[in-house]
Amino acid sequence: MTSPIPLNEAQTRLLKDVAPLGSETIETTAACGRYLAEPLVARRTQPAGDLSSMDGYAMRADDTGGPWLLVGESAAGHPFAGTLGRGEAVRISTGAHVPEGANAILLQENAHVSEGTLAIADPERDRPTDRYIRRKGFDFAAGDMLLSSGTRIDAASLALAMAAGVWQLKVGSRPIVSVIDSGDELTARADPTRPDALPASNGPMLAAMCSGLTARTVVPPPVSDSRSALREALGAAADSDVIVTTGGASVGDHDHVRAALEDWGATIDFWRVAIRPGKPLLVARKGGITVLGLPGNPVSAFVTAHLFLLPLLRRMAGAGDPLPRFIEARLSGALPVGGARQEFMRGVWADGGVAAIAERDSSALHALANADVLIERPIGAPAALDGDSVRVLALKNGGDA
Numbered sequence: 001m002t003s004p005i006p007l008n009e010a011q012t013r014l015l016k017d018v019a020p021l022g023s024e025t026i027e028t029t030a031a032c033g034r035y036l037a038e039p040l041v042a043r044r045t046q047p048a049g050d051l052s053s054m055d056g057y058a059m060r061a062d063d064t065g066g067p068w069l070l071v072g073e074s075a076a077g078h079p080f081a082g083t084l085g086r087g088e089a090v091r092i093s094t095g096a097h098v099p100e101g102a103n104a105i106l107l108q109e110n111a112h113v114s115e116g117t118l119a120i121a122d123p124e125r126d127r128p129t130d131r132y133i134r135r136k137g138f139d140f141a142a143g144d145m146l147l148s149s150g151t152r153i154d155a156a157s158l159a160l161a162m163a164a165g166v167w168q169l170k171v172g173s174r175p176i177v178s179v180i181d182s183g184d185e186l187t188a189r190a191d192p193t194r195p196d197a198l199p200a201s202n203g204p205m206l207a208a209m210c211s212g213l214t215a216r217t218v219v220p221p222p223v224s225d226s227r228s229a230l231r232e233a234l235g236a237a238a239d240s241d242v243i244v245t246t247g248g249a250s251v252g253d254h255d256h257v258r259a260a261l262e263d264w265g266a267t268i269d270f271w272r273v274a275i276r277p278g279k280p281l282l283v284a285r286k287g288g289i290t291v292l293g294l295p296g297n298p299v300s301a302f303v304t305a306h307l308f309l310l311p312l313l314r315r316m317a318g319a320g321d322p323l324p325r326f327i328e329a330r331l332s333g334a335l336p337v338g339g340a341r342q343e344f345m346r347g348v349w350a351d352g353g354v355a356a357i358a359e360r361d362s363s364a365l366h367a368l369a370n371a372d373v374l375i376e377r378p379i380g381a382p383a384a385l386d387g388d389s390v391r392v393l394a395l396k397n398g399g400d401a
């Protein structure tokens, strides 16, 4: 049996020959979570003209002493039509166009108005200023390249595209994923008449992880621990871009995934990665289909999905940067020396840093559900002390997407 390969080598091999699936043009409002298949180029200039950023009064820059005659109003959506002369001012609201000739704003709070005449309430302290003018095109101009191909559309970039006048976006196609739970002990729902049975939780968990990437996911009922049943389930999932199996990936008498994949005509790329949890991870290919054989233990399945399945789906969906990003955090508490596998411990935000959850069993879903982060422990790392810097992968607050 060959030795487990390092994580970075395994991720490189997984993604090496995987190209984005294709693209489609969709409404911008429906594009959240998708990846741009071409750069976003502005079709309009923002702001379209010089706008006031405050409610107040506009006047000429060479005429900031006052008093002024109020000659009209510029409201958002209703610009003042004329040109301002000396001794004249207009009422102006936030977001309204600064009239022709005007180049200074007096804040409403600093103004005194009486019978159509405007004056500075405290001339010793306040003066009209151009600080409250947002210049035409300061955010972006028509023709500017705003986001590069491969960028994930989130709420802010969706708003940017709308503001840039781009109603439709060319985005990467959504991958189709089939998730096969395998094991004789598994049932689709808890069955009180079978104390030996276990609800299949991996399939729904993995489907939920994929949904954050807008993949289309199919989860058939659990498959029994038999080579032929697995072979049949693989065949039934052949119209997928990715097939995920969970369970049966290890060395036990009932672990049939590798044999079933070979029966089906798939080629095993690699099996076993030097990570904890998740060592028995397997990658195989058949035609354009990538098969990820994830371990059955729920935490192992979750961690390997985070490290392999989600990057694979991001790449297929057109992401420029598919791998999860580590961030540095301060450790609250101490950790023992690292082992022979790169470890991903469940952790929580605590005392301004991260603390490892004591329960490290790879079946412990309760601890996983409480985790905010995965704390990375490199192979053979020296013991870590309270306050040391560690690398973490964020799980909560959008870290999964």
Ligand SMILES: Nc1nc2c(c(=O)[nH]1)N[C@H]1C(S)=C(S)[C@@H](COP(=O)(O)OP(=O)(O)OC[C@H]3O[C@@H](n4cnc5c(N)ncnc54)[C@H](O)[C@@H]3O)O[C@H]1N2
Residues within 6 Å of the ligand: 181, 182, 183, 185, 186, 198, 199, 200, 201, 202, 203, 246, 247, 248, 249, 250, 251, 252, 255, 277, 278, 279, 280, 294, 295, 296, 297, 298, 300, 362, 363
């Ligand atoms: N002698 C050895 N035994 C094991 C090794 C090893 O190297 N030598 N590796 C261990 C590691 S590490 C892991 S992880 C597991 C992985 O095992 P399998 O992928 O073959 O998974 P199963 O044996 O089928 O199941 C393990 C565990 O997970 C439960 N399970 C399975 N599927 C689901 C599901 N869909 N939903 C919820 N829970 C599931 C299953 O009931 C088992 O309890 O192997 C170690 N053994």
Ligand code: MOO
Residues within 6 Å of the ligand: 275, 276, 277, 278, 279, 280, 295, 297, 300, 362
């Ligand atoms: O994947 Mo296994 O969890 O390393 O126990």
